[in-house]
Amino acid sequence: MAFHDPTAEALQRPAHPDKGRSLWTDARRRFARNRAAMVALVALVLIALFAFFGQLLTEFDGETVDFTLIGVNATQGVPSLETGHYFGTDQEGRDLYARTVQGTRLSLMIGIVGSLVAVVVGTLYGAVSGYLGGRVDGAMMRIVDVLMSIPFMFVLILMLVMFGRSLLMLFIGIGLISWLSMARIARGQTLSIKNKEFVEAAVATGVRPLTIILRHVVPNLAGVVIVYATLLIPEMIIYESFISFLGLGVQEPNTSLGALISRGASQIGNGVPWQLGFPLFFFVVMLFAFFFVGDGLRDAIDPKDR
Template identity: 55%
Template sequence: MAGFTGKDAVLTDYANKLATLDAPKGRSLTQDALYRLSRNKAAVLSIFILVLIVVVAFVGPYFVPWAYSQVDWSNIRKPPNFEAGHYLGTDQNGRDMLARVLQGTQMSLIVAFVATFVSVSIGVVYGAVAGYFGGRVDAIMMRIVDIMYALPYILFVIILVVMFGRNPVLLFVGIGAIEWLTMARIVRGQTLSIKEKEFVEAAKAGGAKPFTIILRHIVPNLTGPVVIYATLTIPEIIIAESFLSYLGLGVQEPQTSLGTLISAGAPVAEVMPWLLMAPAAVLVTLLFCLTYIGDGLRDALDPKDR
């Protein structure tokens, strides 16, 4: 009996020790996605380069000896000259190209992120409402999207420019107000699937109003597709802004953008290649980085790959 009691004591002591140990912690979906993203070397390198470009674009002008609109009358159309402080040369008007490229990168990034925010905000709300209510409401809202798809966006921007002038803020809103169409379709398709889930039915049974369900239960579950598409939308908007600036419909002088700089450097690329090489290199690098980041987020957030 004493031996049996001693064995019970050992087992009890072992059970108490196990109880004091911390239970293994699992990873949340966000932590799992970040871990998968961190293993994507191309995406991690692209994030590093993108952050570096953003920091240099917004901090660099404070360390450049020339302002983007300042004219150096003694160095007009000159190649890179380190002694004069023109590290990327000067343009046709004697303005420092490094300062111009930094300011142009700022403008292109601001246009991209503001327009993406506008397009995501409109597209998510519009698509979620259409998908949740369904039926006739969905049919009417999607037909409006189809009609807007048929209209060329360049015509819409030209109308805005003619009516209100070439305002950078208007350019941000105008591009964003066009790019939301695809986002609305993606969100609508996801909403049609999510609204049949048990937690949505429980919210309905609890008396929650439709827009409360959309904002609190459906939209938060659209984070993955929305983040992925938003990341892939940014380079598309940068290209759209560059194209508009190339046509002369973008930002006005003395402000500039990467598209404006490329437009000014393309005709004289054979004579003054430095006017084209720097802005084109920054634009291509930005597009590659954003594309790789979008691909990495898609792989990290795709539940099929888990």
């Protein structure tokens, strides 16, 4: 035959079923072609490895105070490979490398937990609200509006002051706000998805509403949700850093990047720039990497939105 006939070709193939190329496979391929996003992804992986296994590379822990270094930080606590204090020491004479590892881990966890709450609660809330529509939708969205109109920084600070400054409180506080805008985004998307014919086909077939939401609506939301979740992680990290910067976030001996930057900034006049520099470097690189990965994901998942 002179021309290419895919049907005839397919008929000659063995009868075992073809593997389909899903939209996810396509998205993965597009993402892999995006250089900036891939570099950012590698950076993120390295930072995550640093945060979770970096402690193994040093003999110091972040809690032992070296009294001999107090007061002579600018001369004795300089970053050096010989002393083993790769990033120098902080003003209490603790190893800054171990502190940074600890802080990066906490910041990363805050970001991921906040984002995870947003993905699970926000997506389901938004999808249910949008799908049911009408009065239920109105009521559910007004609740979100009310919660959004409360200045959360203020409430969070009050909570931390009233119930004590615990890590758990911080996670709860961040989790409480993170899902609000996600719920709005998910609802907006759901409104357009629920008018698609495949949803109508499912209704006409007699599929239950909850199954429709989980099988037909949420997977089609996934693209937007994933992108927004990636962009939400740095936002949460900034949020936590700000609170820690104010001195209300994580408490000693625990630390986060925000707390370290705060401490470093207060020592900036004492000739110890590394106390600010190293935490800030990890903070900035991490945020940049998350933003680039988020952008890359958006381009990969929904190429027509570029």
